[in-house]
Amino acid sequence: MTQSPESIQPYLRPNTLRPTVFWRLAEDIPPRLNLAFTVASIGIPLVLWWLVTTLGNVDPKFLPSPGQVIAAFGRLWNSGELLQDTVASLWRVGVGFLMAALLSIPVGVLMGSFASIRALLEPLFGLVRYMPAPAFIPLLILYLGIGEEPKVTLIFIGVFFFNALMVMDTVKFVPKDLIESTFMLGGNRIATLLQVIFPYVLPGILDACRINLAAAWQLVIVSELIAATEGLGRRISVAGRFLKTDEIFVGLIVIGVIGLSFDLLFQYLLRISCKWASQKR
Amino acid sequence: MYLKINSLHKNFSTKNGPLVVLKDINMDIEQGEFICAVGASGSGKSTLLRQIAGLDRPSSGEVRVDGKVISGPGPDRGMVFQHYTLYPWMDVQKNTEFGLKLLGVPKKVRREQASYYLSVVGLTQFAKALPKQLSGGMKQRVAIARALASEPKVLLMDEPFGALDIHTKESMHEFMLDLWNRTNITIFMITHDVEEAVFLANRVYALGARPGTVRKEMTIKLPNRNSSVKRHSTFHDYRDELMDLMRQHGKEAVAMA
Ligand SMILES: Nc1ncnc2c1ncn2[C@@H]1O[C@H](COP(=O)(O)OP(=O)(O)OP(=O)(O)O)[C@@H](O)[C@H]1O
Ligand SMILES: [Mg+2]
Numbered sequence: 001m002t003q004s005p006e007s008i009q010p011y012l013r014p015n016t017l018r019p020t021v022f023w024r025l026a027e028d029i030p031p032r033l034n035l036a037f038t039v040a041s042i043g044i045p046l047v048l049w050w051l052v053t054t055l056g057n058v059d060p061k062f063l064p065s066p067g068q069v070i071a072a073f074g075r076l077w078n079s080g081e082l083l084q085d086t087v088a089s090l091w092r093v094g095v096g097f098l099m100a101a102l103l104s105i106p107v108g109v110l111m112g113s114f115a116s117i118r119a120l121l122e123p124l125f126g127l128v129r130y131m132p133a134p135a136f137i138p139l140l141i142l143y144l145g146i147g148e149e150p151k152v153t154l155i156f157i158g159v160f161f162f163n164a165l166m167v168m169d170t171v172k173f174v175p176k177d178l179i180e181s182t183f184m185l186g187g188n189r190i191a192t193l194l195q196v197i198f199p200y201v202l203p204g205i206l207d208a209c210r211i212n213l214a215a216a217w218q219l220v221i222v223s224e225l226i227a228a229t230e231g232l233g234r235r236i237s238v239a240g241r242f243l244k245t246d247e248i249f250v251g252l253i254v255i256g257v258i259g260l261s262f263d264l265l266f267q268y269l270l271r272i273s274c275k276w277a278s279q280k281r
Numbered sequence: 282m283y284l285k286i287n288s289l290h291k292n293f294s295t296k297n298g299p300l301v302v303l304k305d306i307n308m309d310i311e312q313g314e315f316i317c318a319v320g321a322s323g324s325g326k327s328t329l330l331r332q333i334a335g336l337d338r339p340s341s342g343e344v345r346v347d348g349k350v351i352s353g354p355g356p357d358r359g360m361v362f363q364h365y366t367l368y369p370w371m372d373v374q375k376n377t378e379f380g381l382k383l384l385g386v387p388k389k390v391r392r393e394q395a396s397y398y399l400s401v402v403g404l405t406q407f408a409k410a411l412p413k414q415l416s417g418g419m420k421q422r423v424a425i426a427r428a429l430a431s432e433p434k435v436l437l438m439d440e441p442f443g444a445l446d447i448h449t450k451e452s453m454h455e456f457m458l459d460l461w462n463r464t465n466i467t468i469f470m471i472t473h474d475v476e477e478a479v480f481l482a483n484r485v486y487a488l489g490a491r492p493g494t495v496r497k498e499m500t501i502k503l504p505n506r507n508s509s510v511k512r513h514s515t516f517h518d519y520r521d522e523l524m525d526l527m528r529q530h531g532k533e534a535v536a537m538a
Binding site for chain 2: 200
């Protein structure tokens, strides 16, 4: 027989987990507290900003006050420039992202489902994914000029490869038993792909699109910083040139708010279309 | 013979060379029989069932259902897996209908068929529930209803009640016997639970491990099939004989390891 091991008694401390509200692990906090924290998350920086600009003696060319930014917002809104810029940026993102999503979702599902298609495409996509999309700008200008095409193409490149690979990854999580059950019930491969694999990964697809829409939104701003006559990115770079710091802030805030709205919209879509996927019963 | 397994062998190639999992399996099963195959963990039970299902191909030998050699998965064999395999986004009704939908059965017909089998498994009032709202036993009953709805020639089951507690398991046993009496379907069920096998089956195959072979075939004749029969000496005799057999296999397996 082997010897009995050294006693662990000295290490055993009375050690029950104490209850907590703030440090709950993988558990919800009370809804009221949640709301309070959400308000504080935006409110505190806003108040700080307001305090620094009113109490401190800050040059508005360096840091405009919230009031000045609101005034600049009104000015740009009334002149119609802000709307024009926003529409221009939204249009580019809309076209580039939609084309990329519509193409990358089926390609990603096919790559995830068929090892043959994966072997054919994954090396190429994996390589292109590591080329930052903005690095394509000189080529795109060379090939496509400075109109809308290079901007939309930039967004397409930046979204397509990432989205296809992320969608592919979600397909890997489809349980093999579920696919085999479908075969046993008489499903052929196409029916299994369309009626089992696709619905199963739909929440994952929506999530991948949500993340890549953020990337698309960043790329449109980058593309406009370089060559554009209108757009939110263009607005910021012009404002910078003329030291209109308040307009830079307007641009940044509008970009952030629109991006966040997209995000919330996707989360909402996910919640209503895939109730089954939520953790709650 | 309705379900026939002819000198079936199955090898897997592994890093340490070929692994013989099933060796010369022969089984003859008549229509309407309730067969249980018992064996210890790792004896190749799931592997055997996958060959019958057509989800995997034998290294040699063949499986025939109603005279036809099995070459792939198909709806003439209903399958209930060891793990829960309901479609999580479909409610219970849609899950039960799904096989019929795949076969192109018109909506109205498949709705009635599914409703009938949901009533057979006693889940009519849960037709609109999602799988995540069901208990484990209910999920397996839906899986059984889904398999039965396509009116398969055999129902294949891989330790379907392995994850259930003893009371739920017992009520599932009564349910299975009732179902078998009413539908007279051929059932081939795999289990490692000897009592389950003796209570349910009219014939039991005991499998030995490494490689998996049929060690014993036993026809079960019980005075009745109520749960009280488990206290009957005939039941004990069958159970003890199978237990001894499995214990012996276990020793051999340990000695070989
Ligand atoms: N695809 C495979 N490749 C290699 N070896 C496999 C494969 N599938 C099964 N095996 C081996 O075959 C043996 C039998 O496996 P199987 O799953 O059929 O056992 P089982 O009797 O169903 O066990 P359990 O009761 O635990 O479910 C095991 O030793 C396993 O490692
Ligand atoms: Mg098994």
